[in-house]
Amino acid sequence: MTDTVLSIRNLTAFYGDFQALFGVDLTLARGQALAIIGANGAGKSTLMRAITGILPSPAEAIQLNGRPIGALSAPEVLEAGISMVPEGRRLFPSLTVEENILIGAHSRIGNGYWTLEAIYDLFPVLKERRHNPGTALSGGQQQMVAIGRALMSNPDVLLCDEISLGLAPVIIRDIYAAFPRIRESGASVIVVEQDIGQALKVADHVCCMMEGRITLSGAPGDLSRDAIHDAYFGVSA
Amino acid sequence: MIWVDTIVQGILLGGLYALFAAGLSLVFGIMRLVNLAHGDLIVLAAFLILTVVNFLGLSPFVAVLIAAPVMFAIGWALQTYVLNRVLGDDILPPLLVTFGLSVVIQNGLLEGFSADSQKLSAGPIEAASLPLGPITVGVMPLLTLISAVVVIFALNRLFYRTKLGRAFRATSDDAVTAGLMGIRPRNVFAIATGIAMVVATIAALYLGIRANFDPSIGPARLIYAFEAVIIGGLGSLWGTLAGGILIGVAQALGAAVNPEWQILAGHIAFVLVLLIRPRGLFPRAND
Amino acid sequence: MTTSSKITLTRAFMALVFVALVCVPVIGSRAMVQDLFMVLTLLVLALNWNMLAGFAGLVSVGQQAFVGVGAYAMFGGVILWGWDPLPAILLGGLAAMLLSLPIAFFTFRLNGAYFAIGTWVSAEIVRLSLAQWKALGGGTGTSLPKGTTKDMLGVAQIKEILGVSSSAASDALTYWLALVLATVTLLAGYLFLRSRMGLGLQAIRDNVEAARSVGVDPLRLKALVFVLTAFGTGLCGALLFIQITRVSPDAAFSVVDWTAFVIFITVIGGIGTLPGPVVGVLVFYILQRALADYGTVYLIVLGLIGIVIMLFARKGLWGMFTEKTGIELLPLRHRALPRSDT
Known part of the structure; x- marks a missing residue:
């Protein structure tokens, strides 16, 4: 039996009267890399907001290592072991590159695999620019800072929301090149992508979302292009 | 020569205003909160020091050490139980709540301490002065300015060199993302207001030693503090010092022309600076 | 009950209240007239401030500037130029409106909460400046000449009709003026908010960008509200100080x-x-x-x-x-x- 890190059962989410998620079920095995794909507005970002505690959920709907975390606040979810690379990177403009990375360890107690040096080892370019303001970097480098920042809490689960958005293919490849090492460190990964090709390359399991539901789930090799296409855009007439 | 003297006295006066303004500037820089009760909280701190002095027979300089932690706790509680509830996009609730607080504190002090003028006595140092080249400066005004510089230097170190300061800046930039990093914005705000109240206690010490005070003077002092913060540039601590000094010098020059024009000259300097530079002298780049 | 009959009922009720209030000087005591005068003037000030802060989002803590200038202009009219106090009230309103222009020019540059501080500083500047006006008593202030309020336009007639003393008649007159001012302010506010401009103002409150995109100019609309409420506040200030009869910078700009x-x-x-x-x-x-x-x-x-x-x-x-x-x-x-x- 595989060891489950994160399990989501019948998760719903609302923005006021508008329902954004309809009974989402999801299981993330330890060490797994899961890709969630879907078009704009499919509910991917809402799912991320629910997992990280920005959007409150029923406590039991989300469990981390068997512990209900749905009702926790964002800082509590981070301390429980889930960290996030948010969409649009959202570096802190008042902080330098190094401070942006260090702040990821704000509430960390004790040591772990990821330290400032380990992050610089993973993305050497950041070390050269560590005293620059975080927002003075190129988009790709900013994304590296955001990933490094999220790793600094030594998470059990790393969530990456649209990390390839707005970046050139060659830079996306560089960033994804870091993922094997991230997984070696023991973190399970969920990547949310609109870019199906990238997602299929790094993931060993794929979920496709549409209109607030998971419409398809399986290993990348098992899913046909047509099935993914249908799940992504809705069944073609 | 008389002009040099006037300007020096103005700079020293500006130190006092900067001290009044430093806490305000810190709080505004972190949470965009305009605390209309800040002046009354300084007066509250002055009465607290006075009480400690009267009961324990300590020098005001020692009494501050007891009053400061109490004021920190008051600031922390105020932020946690009241102000955190009204922070948000709408500026009306925080303004009106702190306005209400100002009235409550003022009249509460009036009830507890009467409207009589009070003073903190620091002994002979009050009258001491130093010859500084061709002019003489009072030791107390000089000490006030030095304290202002030290306080602002310390706040800057805190802001730019410590883990707490990093959390302050991150929360100020983007509170939601800061939450994703494990920072609890409400706690950060509570600590910031606590620190602002410690600075207010230091300001209260000089307020009480240098002049008479009574429960009603808070708003009158606050207005100079606000002027200093605004013309200094929102969220810039050194700008606040510069702003305080500018107001102080303007007041001294006005008073030199006609004693009745002292306050008016300060206000007019404030208006002029803002007409020329609407964002103040040293605005932060990302505001 | 249908909406239209509810509205009719409401209107009838409000008309009844108005008539009752008109009758107060005839049937009530003088103390009651004076009390209600203060209530009505505070209501006028509150209606104006509500329009500013509640609807236009302009949180001013410097409205005392307009009360004070209204009062001083009225005193100037009476003492320096020998006007009757009644037209001098209008002078108070106009002076406040005029003053609101430079104040708006300055304070509208300040964002959000700092607008509040800007209005406060402006009021202080006006207070300190008027304290320099020696002809009106400088820092200590001055009183209306003895008998001014008793000789006001209309006081003699009221005295005759109601059969009361001159002082009571002048109280009644200022009371009715306050009642008219409050009623007009309330009605004007209601009509303004239901007008195209008023709806635009509320749209700005809900969403500035959306309002701008449908052609509402937030700045002009807010400036208009600022100037008009200054007028109302100035009128009220002048009226208040006819009743108080003594003006000083501290009282007028309190x-x-x-x-x-x-x-x-x-x-x-x-x-x-x-x-x-x-x-x-x-x-x-x-x-x-x-x-x-x-x-x-x-x-x-x-x-x-x-x-x-x-x-x-x-x-x-x-x-x-x-x-x-x-x-x-x-x-x-x-x-x-x-x-x-x-």
Whole structure:
């Protein structure tokens, strides 16, 4: 039996009267890399907001290592072991590159695999620019800072929301090149992508979302292009 | 020569205003909160020091050490139980709540301490002065300015060199993302207001030693503090010092022309600076 | 009951209240007339401030500038130029309106909360400047010449009709003026908010960008509100000081009397609601009477109520009332006509 890190059962989410998620079920095995794909507005970002505690959920709907975390606040979810690379990177403009990375360890107690040096080892370019303001970097480098920042809490689960958005293919490849090492460190990964090709390359399991539901789930090799296409855009007439 | 003297006295006066303004500037820089009760909280701190002095027979300089932690706790509680509830996009609730607080504190002090003028006595140092080249400066005004510089230097170190300061800046930039990093914005705000109240206690010490005070003077002092913060540039601590000094010098020059024009000259300097530079002298780049 | 019959009923009720208030000097005591005069003038100030802060989002804590200038201009008219106090009231309103232009020019450059500080500093500048006006007593102030209010236009006639002393007649006159001013301000506010401009103003409050995209110019609209409320506030200031008969910079520019009370009245009654100030001024008056003997406690209670309302019921007593009952006395939104299914 595989060891489950994160399990989501019948998760719903609302923005006021508008329902954004309809009974989402999801299981993330330890060490797994899961890709969630879907078009704009499919509910991917809402799912991320629910997992990280920005959007409150029923406590039991989300469990981390068997512990209900749905009702926790964002800082509590981070301390429980889930960290996030948010969409649009959202570096802190008042902080330098190094401070942006260090702040990821704000509430960390004790040591772990990821330290400032380990992050610089993973993305050497950041070390050269560590005293620059975080927002003075190129988009790709900013994304590296955001990933490094999220790793600094030594998470059990790393969530990456649209990390390839707005970046050139060659830079996306560089960033994804870091993922094997991230997984070696023991973190399970969920990547949310609109870019199906990238997602299929790094993931060993794929979920496709549409209109607030998971419409398809399986290993990348098992899913046909047509099935993914249908799940992504809705069944073609 | 008389002009040099006037300007020096103005700079020293500006130190006092900067001290009044430093806490305000810190709080505004972190949470965009305009605390209309800040002046009354300084007066509250002055009465607290006075009480400690009267009961324990300590020098005001020692009494501050007891009053400061109490004021920190008051600031922390105020932020946690009241102000955190009204922070948000709408500026009306925080303004009106702190306005209400100002009235409550003022009249509460009036009830507890009467409207009589009070003073903190620091002994002979009050009258001491130093010859500084061709002019003489009072030791107390000089000490006030030095304290202002030290306080602002310390706040800057805190802001730019410590883990707490990093959390302050991150929360100020983007509170939601800061939450994703494990920072609890409400706690950060509570600590910031606590620190602002410690600075207010230091300001209260000089307020009480240098002049008479009574429960009603808070708003009158606050207005100079606000002027200093605004013309200094929102969220810039050194700008606040510069702003305080500018107001102080303007007041001294006005008073030199006609004693009745002292306050008016300060206000007019404030208006002029803002007409020329609407964002103040040293605005932060990302505001 | 249908909406239209509700509105008719409301209008009838309000007309009845108005008539009753008109009769007060005829049937009530002089103390009552004086009390209600203060209530009505505070209501006028609150209606104006509510329009500014509650609807236009301009949180001014410097409205005492306009009260004070209105008062000083009226005194100037009477003392320096020998005007009758009644036309001098109009002078007060115009002076306040004129003053609002440079103040708006300065304060509108300041964002959000700093607008509040800007208005406060402006009021201080005006206060300190007028304290230099030696002809009107400088820093200590001056009184209206003896007998001015008794010789006011209309006082003699009122004295004759009601058969009262000159002082009582002049009280009655200022009271009626306050009643007219309050009624006109309330009606004008209601009509303005239902007008195209008023709806634009509320649209700005809800969403600046959206309002701008449909052609509402937020700056011009807000400036208009600022200038018009300055006019109303100035008129009220002039009227107030005819009754008070003595002016000084500290009294005319009192931030507690002309701004703090007014803010609490509006907040307690319901900021951003049209009937809010009316409800607030009644609560204020009752509290003032009940706590008159306790001095400062009264202000503490007022402050605490204001804070509690901002924390737990931002639309004040009136907002709570409409939420609980669903009754809207003066509906500001145009209702969509019920569609008839064919």
